Amino acid sequence: MEGTVYCHKKRNLSGRLAEHWVVIVRWNRKIVTYLLFYSRDLTAFVTLYSHSPDSLRKVIAQVPEIRISHAPLQPEPGEKPPALVASVEASEVRGYLLSRGNSAIADEGFRWLMVFCALSIFGIVVLIASELVIRSKMAWGKFGFDFFYKAFIDTYTNQPQYWDPVNGHFSALPFLYGTLVSSFLALLLAVPLAIGVAVFLTEMCPRALRGPLAFITELLAAIPSVIYGLWAVFVLVPLLREYINPWLIKGLGWTGFFADDNPTGLGFISAGVILAIMILPIISSLTREVMLAVPNSQREAVLALGATRWEMIRVGVLRNARIGIVGAIILGLGRALGETMAVTMVIGNSPEIHRSLLANGSTMSSVIANEFAEASGDLHLSALMELGLALFIVTIIVNAFAQLLVWAVTRGAPSQAH
Amino acid sequence: MRKERKVRAGFRAWEDGLATGLAVLSTVLVVAPLVAIFIYLIYKGASSLNLAFFTQSPKPVGEIGGGMANAILGSAILLGVGSLLGIPVGIAGGIFLAEFGRGTKLANAVRFTADVLNGVPSIVMGIAVYSLVVVPQGHFSAFSGGVALGIMMIPTVCRTTEEMLLMVPNAVREAALALGVPNWRSVLSITVKTASPGIITGCMLAFARVAGETAPLIFTAFGNVGWSEKLSEPIAALPLQIYVYAISPYDEWHRLAWAGALVLIVLIVLAVSLVRYVTSRGVLKGAS
Numbered sequence: 001m002e003g004t005v006y007c008h009k010k011r012n013l014s015g016r017l018a019e020h021w022v023v024i025v026r027w028n029r030k031i032v033t034y035l036l037f038y039s040r041d042l043t044a045f046v047t048l049y050s051h052s053p054d055s056l057r058k059v060i061a062q063v064p065e066i067r068i069s070h071a072p073l074q075p076e077p078g079e080k081p082p083a084l085v086a087s088v089e090a091s092e093v094r095g096y097l098l099s100r101g102n103s104a105i106a107d108e109g110f111r112w113l114m115v116f117c118a119l120s121i122f123g124i125v126v127l128i129a130s131e132l133v134i135r136s137k138m139a140w141g142k143f144g145f146d147f148f149y150k151a152f153i154d155t156y157t158n159q160p161q162y163w164d165p166v167n168g169h170f171s172a173l174p175f176l177y178g179t180l181v182s183s184f185l186a187l188l189l190a191v192p193l194a195i196g197v198a199v200f201l202t203e204m205c206p207r208a209l210r211g212p213l214a215f216i217t218e219l220l221a222a223i224p225s226v227i228y229g230l231w232a233v234f235v236l237v238p239l240l241r242e243y244i245n246p247w248l249i250k251g252l253g254w255t256g257f258f259a260d261d262n263p264t265g266l267g268f269i270s271a272g273v274i275l276a277i278m279i280l281p282i283i284s285s286l287t288r289e290v291m292l293a294v295p296n297s298q299r300e301a302v303l304a305l306g307a308t309r310w311e312m313i314r315v316g317v318l319r320n321a322r323i324g325i326v327g328a329i330i331l332g333l334g335r336a337l338g339e340t341m342a343v344t345m346v347i348g349n350s351p352e353i354h355r356s357l358l359a360n361g362s363t364m365s366s367v368i369a370n371e372f373a374e375a376s377g378d379l380h381l382s383a384l385m386e387l388g389l390a391l392f393i394v395t396i397i398v399n400a401f402a403q404l405l406v407w408a409v410t411r412g413a414p415s416q417a418h
Numbered sequence: 419m420r421k422e423r424k425v426r427a428g429f430r431a432w433e434d435g436l437a438t439g440l441a442v443l444s445t446v447l448v449v450a451p452l453v454a455i456f457i458y459l460i461y462k463g464a465s466s467l468n469l470a471f472f473t474q475s476p477k478p479v480g481e482i483g484g485g486m487a488n489a490i491l492g493s494a495i496l497l498g499v500g501s502l503l504g505i506p507v508g509i510a511g512g513i514f515l516a517e518f519g520r521g522t523k524l525a526n527a528v529r530f531t532a533d534v535l536n537g538v539p540s541i542v543m544g545i546a547v548y549s550l551v552v553v554p555q556g557h558f559s560a561f562s563g564g565v566a567l568g569i570m571m572i573p574t575v576c577r578t579t580e581e582m583l584l585m586v587p588n589a590v591r592e593a594a595l596a597l598g599v600p601n602w603r604s605v606l607s608i609t610v611k612t613a614s615p616g617i618i619t620g621c622m623l624a625f626a627r628v629a630g631e632t633a634p635l636i637f638t639a640f641g642n643v644g645w646s647e648k649l650s651e652p653i654a655a656l657p658l659q660i661y662v663y664a665i666s667p668y669d670e671w672h673r674l675a676w677a678g679a680l681v682l683i684v685l686i687v688l689a690v691s692l693v694r695y696v697t698s699r700g701v702l703k704g705a706s
Contacts, residue, residue: 106600106602107600107601107602109602110601110602110605111518111601111602113510114510114511114513114514114517114518115514115518115519115524116510117506117507117510117511117514118510118511118515118519118524118525118528118576119528120507120511121511121531121532121535121572121573121576122527122528122531124535124572125531125534125535125538127546127550128538128542128543128546131546131549131550132542132545132546132549134549135549192444193444193447193448194444194448195444196440196441196443196444196445197441197444197448199437199441200441200442200444200445201445203441204438204441204442213445213449215694216449216452217448218690218694219452219687219690220448220452222626222627222687222689222690223455223630223683223686224629224630224631224632224657224682224683224686225630225631225632226630226632226657226660226661226664226679227455227459227630227660227679227682227683228455229661229664230660230664230675230676230679231454231455231458231459233664233665234458234462234664234672235454235458277451280448284448308430308431308433308434309434309437309438310433310434310436310438311430311433311434313437314437331537334537335537337539338537338538338539338540338541338542339539340539340540340541340632340633341632341633341657341661345661345664345665365539365541365633368541368544368545369541369633369636372544372545372548372636372637373636373637373640384545385545385549388541388542388545388546391539391541391542392538392539392542395537395538395539395542396534396538398537399533399534399536399537400530400534403530403533
């Protein structure tokens with residue numbers, strides 16, 4: 001067995017110039033293993049790369065002063081790299097490597113290609129935004145800010161006209177209302193359940209159940225929106241129409257929120273329920289992540305003071321994780337605001353504002369899905385584009401905000417998942 | 419005093435039990451709809467699934483039979499175009515984040531933008547691609563649908579690639595560099611190769627996610643009742659067809675919608691289970 005020493009200077013991953021010493025070990029003229037040294041006297045730390053554990057064992061047996069480390073050493077901050085030693089033995093391996101030439105051009109080229117692809121992500125977002133701005137200019141020029149809060153009042157009937165493609169009156173008001181109402185209904189239903197699930201999964205659940213339940217919530221997140229919609233149209237809406245709605249009208253009709261004038265079962269309530277089912281997994285999985293980031297010492301400290309399990313969860317876990325949980329809820333809200341297909345299929349699609357939650361409505365995304373392909377004119381198209389732009393801006397703000405909140409909590413605290 | 423403490427302890431125990439009960443109840447309430455959806459889907463879908471579903475195009479309204487072969491082919495074409503666009507760009511972005519840009523401001527900005535892009539509603543993506551591709555082209559096309567799906571794949575692929583590459587130990591990279599391997603070669607055939615099971619998993623996840631997307635296809639791929647395999651023409655897609663059939667008034671079409679939904683969900687569940695299997699097995703553990 002013979003070894004060839006070879007010294008190589010490279011910038012390492014932290015950008016420092018470092019020397020690596022490689023010993024290439026050969027047995028019967030065949031390379032059997034590489035030993036990688038991080039310092040000049042070959043006795044120090046070594047990382048091994050081997051073609052077979054057997055050859056590795058042989059090498060270790062022959063060089064007793066080698067100490068094995070699996071984690072490479074970082075060079076000391078102040079340490080000056082030793083000058084390149086001239087007396088490196090000439091070897092065929094070294095000659096071969098030198099004859100490979102300089103890879104600087106290829107390396108730089110590859111680097112720039114990767115940077116370009118990364119920058120294209122910026123490009124896409126900018127392109128989407130600019131395209132939406134350009135195409136919505138016409139509606140913006142005609143209506144300005146009025147688009148978002150004013151309605152056209154019909155002079156004959158004295159009724160507000162929100163969305164009238166025939167006469168060219170467009171106002172986003174009913175869609176803003178619909179989006180907000182359905183999203184908040186969804187949050188109202190989903191948040192307590194999601195937190196309950198997260199608490200159960202992290203703090204109470206027997207270990208055997210944890211995996212399958214987490215898997216099921218993950219599956220819930222992977223079901224396409226159109227399948228939720230399909231299920232909602234054929235199962236959820238009839239269920240609400242036959243059983244829940246009459247009960248709501250009877251019990252809470254006096255509040256005015258549940259009027260008995262829509263026999264279809266479609267409407268804000270249906271949209272809110274299906275949205276809640278859809279955003280549940282997002283909120284609960286993020287909440288779970290945030291709760292797992294709370295250090296165990298917090299739980300132990302509270303328990304040591306004699307708290308019951310629920311008091312431990314409330315004081316030790318939920319209170320510490322509250323910012324992250326708020327982030328998770330806002331992320332769920334962002335998803336609910338932009339959700340299209342399932343909502344379009346169950347909300348009833350009428351551009352009106354009703355106080356009753358059982359009435360038909362329409363959201364920003366559902367009106368785009370319904371009317372965009374057959375828009376009646378440039379102004380109509382432009383108004384729809386402006387709705388899209390508004391949706392784009394709102395979801396970006398909501399998501400960015402939520403992302404920051406979640407980061408603030410999970411960063412730093414090492415996750416204790418697994 | 420003693421009695422008071424006893425009452426208080428009783429209340430605390432009761433409160434603890436109540437909280438436990440509520441947590442269990444909410445878990446049941448969350449699992450119930452999923453189980454309901456699955457059972458109903460399998461019940462409805464399996465009873466209407468047959469060979470014709472996979473081999474025939476839809477029949478005109480009123481005729482019994484027909485299938486969604488054109489939509490299955492359309493989905494495959496759209497996903498193919500989308501993957502061709504989204505996966506290379508996504509992986510390259512991930513390589514940049516993990517290998518070249520670690521800790522730099524640019525990388526943080528790219529990561530943040532990818533997260534933002536991930537949160538953009540799919541319908542907005544649809545109208546953006548409509549005005550970027552469909553309007554200049556002058557007509558709806560399979561190509562534009564593929565572009566929309568591809569763009570939606572980029573952030574997921576990019577972020578999972580980054581995460582997987584970060585799990586590759588530095589020693590592997592340094593070993594390659596120390597042996598004089600050019601950096602690009604070391605990244606592609608050492609680092610990326612080590613992380614490849616994870617990266618493939620991420621691509622499948624992104625694939626499964628866009629396979630069910632409907633909203634961005636409504637005004638890009640548009641749908642097609644007939645057989646079409648041209649990139650320049652409107653094309654049918656499985657989720658789009660399910661949507662159209664679900665809101666139609668015909669029982670026969672509802673039947674097809676359920677069958678289509680079952681096919682779609684089986685595909686997605688398979689992908690997600692595979693992903694879960696691969697990540698829980700810790701394929702990368704062997705490398706560290």
